[in-house]
Amino acid sequence: MSDLQDRMKQAVAEAATEQIRSGMVVGLGSGSTAALMIQALGAKLKRGELTDITGVTTSFQGEVLAAELGIPLKSLNAIERIDLAIDGADEVDPAFQLIKGGGACHVQEKLVARRAERFVVVVDATKLVDTLNLGFLLPVEVLPGAWRQVQAELQALGGEAQLRMAVRKAGPVVTDQGNLVLDVRFAGGITDPAGLEQEINNLPGVLENGLFVGITDQVLVGEIAGDQPRVRDLEKR
Template sequence: MSDLQIRIKQAVAKAAVEQIRSGMVLGLGSGSTAALMIEALGEKLRQGQLENVTAVPTSFQSQVLASRLGIPLVDLNHVEAIDLAIDGADEVDPGFQLIKGGGACHVQEKLVASAAHRFVVVVDASKLVDRLNLDFLLPMEVLPGAWALVRRRLQSMGVECELRIAQRKAGPVVTDQGNLVLDARFPGGIGDGAALERQLNSIPGVVENGLFVNLADQVLVGEATEQGIHVRTLARPDGP
């Protein structure tokens, strides 16, 4: 990651943290931009600019980082609701449909986002696309004993689909829930995310997919221009 990319991600992460208020229950996302957001939150807590904040992590990664920074954590089962969830995305289309799951954390990320009163997405401009899935594959978390069955079912629908293999260990990627991940490309990309989400989750063996539909309330976009690094705010087309 270049120094410019890091500074863009830091800018958008800090912009998101400005929305946090003392006493909130937060959802802490996963990934590189979310990690910078967690670091900025930890600094505000350390300086006393925020207090009485508790957070629900969306992955082991965010849990470890938040713990190291002294951010109080709570299990999702022990909160009635989340005031604000902040997370990144792998792709965002004009209708605020998202693809998430590049880090294989999308099951817990979707649970936290769906429990939040507000869900704010933090991305750099490269994540904005006209249509989902033309470039980034759609992840699906599947039961270990059913991955081949699910893959055959998807292939029968004309979908390109492969088991995600780990980069620095032998064998497949294993999620925090102990499941596997299939990455899929749909012919022509993804338009009606809501219909596809229902269809995929009806396949036996699929735990959850990486389509986030009707969840994001706001997207913060970091970008570099001739005038410097700026954060642009996008509101959901149909209004929150």
């Protein structure tokens, strides 16, 4: 990752924490930009700038990081509300539709985002696209005993699906829920995210897919102006 991209991510992560107020229940997202946001939140708590914060994490990775930083945590089942959720995305289109799941955490991420009163997405400028799925594959979480069946069903829908394999372990990626991930590419990209999200989730054996439609309230974009990072509040189209 380039130094410029690092600086963009840091700027947008810190900007997102400005929306957090004392007493809030905050959904803490997954991925590299969200990790920077969690670190910025932990620093504010340590300095006493924020108090009485409860975090709800979207991954085991986030849970470990938040615990190391002393951020109090509760599970989804133990809270009555989430005031604000902040998370990254792998792709964002002009209508604030997302693809998430590059880290295989999209099931818990979607649960937290749907529960939140406000869902804010933090990305660097490289994640902005006109059409979803032309560059980034769509993750679909499947039951281990059904992945071949779901793969065939996705092919019938026009998607080329491959089982995601682990990098530093033998065998496939296993999610926090103990399932597998199929990464799918649709020729020409995804032109109807809302319809496809429902269609895929109706397939037997599918737990959830990485399309996030109609739940994003705000997108903050880190970018470089000249040689300085800045944050842009994206306008929804």
